[in-house]
Amino acid sequence: MAEDKKLSEEESLQLITEMIHKVKGSFHESGTSAILWGSVIGFCGLFSFAQAQFNFTTGWFDIWLLTLIAIVPQIIISIRESRKRKVLTYEENAMNAIWMIFGISIFAVAFYNNVVPAVTENIFANDGIELLQKNKATGVVTAFHPFIFSVSSVYLILYAIPTLATGLVRKFKPMIIGGFLCYLVFIISCFTTYKYDMLLHSFAAISNWLIPGLILRNKFLKGEGC
C-alpha cells in the first residue's frame, strides 16, 4: 500500500469499508473456556445428581469445589489467549466484561447461599425466636434451619445471561439456543427437587457451554470465526 497515493472520494470510501470489513473477520474464539466450564459444571451437576440418587458422599470434599480449582486453568487460558491476541475489538472487550461480571455474580450468589441461612437463624435467635418444623404425619417437632429455596434456579438464570448475550452479539446460534434452553430449564427447576435440579444444572452447562464450545473449537481449528 503506497504511503502518499492520493485517493479519489470513491476510493477513500471504498478503502474505509474494506478495512472495517477486514477487522470483522479478524477475531476467532477458540472455545477453550466454554469447553472447560461446560465440562466442569456438567460433571459437578451429574455427580451431585448421582450422589443424591445413590446416596453416597465424598466426605469433606464437596464436588462443587472443582469450580474453584478450575479457575487456575482458566487464568492460564486467559493469559495464553491474550498473549496470542494481536487485536482487541470493542465487541471482545464488552464480552470479556460480561463474563467477568458473570464470574463475580456466581461467587456472590454462592456467598449469599452459604451466609444468609446462618445469619437469618442468628437474627431470629437474637430476637428470642426459634424456628421449628412439624412433621404432620408423626406430629414430631424439630428445629428448622433456614436455607435458600431452590437456589439452583438462581444459578440457572445467571448461566443464561452471559450465554445469551454472547450468542446474540456474536450471532452464534448454538449459544442463543443454549441461552434459551437455560431459561426453559430454569422454569422446570422451580418445580423440581434438589436432585433433579442438579441434573438440570448439568444439562444447562452442557447445552450452554460444552456443545457451543466444541463447535467453536472446531471452527477455530478450521480457521473460521463465529
Place this chain on the structure above:
Amino acid sequence: MFKELDPILHSQLRLAVMSLLIAVKEAEFTFIREKTNSTAGNLSVQIQKLKDAGYVDVVKQFKDNYPLTTCKITQKGITAFEDYVKALHVYLQAGK
C-alpha cells in the same frame, strides 16, 4: 463551499490505518501491517505522522523479549475521522 479533506487522513496508508483503528479498541503493529499489506518501515513512518497529529496513541513495550507496539485511536483521531467521512459524503453527494 467544500470543506478541504484532512491531508493527514487523505492518504492511502494513513486512511487504512485509521479505518482499522476506528473499528477496534487497540491493535498490534503486526496486525495493522498484515491487514494493510504494507512494509514495516513505511507503516512506522505513517503511524508516526498520525501520532504527531495526535490521532493515535502508540505504546511500545516488550513481550517475551520481543518489542511490541500497540496502537490505539485517540478522541481527537475519532473526531477527525468522523469529520473526514462527513466531508467525503458532501463531495460524493455533490458529484451525483
